[in-house]
Amino acid sequence: MAAARKAVARGQELFNSKPIQIRDVIGLNDALAIPTIPGTCTTCHNSPNVGNHSVPLPLDIGLADASRRTADMPLYTLRHKTSGATVQTTDPGRALISGKWNDIGRFKGPILRGLATRAPYFHNGSAKDLHAAVEFYDTRFGMGLTEDEKNDLVAFLRTL
Secondary structure: OHHHHHHHHHHHHHHHHOOEEEEOOEOOHHHHOOOEEEEOHHHOOOOOOOOOOOOOOOEEOOOOEHHHOOOOOOOEEEEOOOOOOEEEEOOOEOHHHHOOHHHEOEEOOOOOOOHHHOOOEOOOOOEOOHHHHHHHHHHHHOOOOOHHHHHHHHHHHHHO
């Protein structure tokens, strides 16, 4: 029991303070005109120790990119009527609601409370468990987490 509690505490510390270089997040970096934002998990999941969002801000963190497509996902090719630009995505995201080109691939992240009961993770189910979700963020943002840190972060996320 003591070891499990220590893992949760270490995971909470990682969630709250592990430095992340936030790059290429559409709706954040481009909106602020800042190529790299030094942050932590709490930069986006900003209700301390809980992981909720205090501001409803749909973001594109790359989940629907064509490069992440698996055989069971659709692939949409969208063309901008005016510019002729095209984009391929597995899910148009908020653009289906707004009709706006800039909303392609943007999603509002879910509240993290009760996270452990809602696998698979992400809107497309691409992370079968919490370890896979942590792995996505570690890879996507180059966090450099060790296996022990990943396990501690999963232990914390399970408690939300």
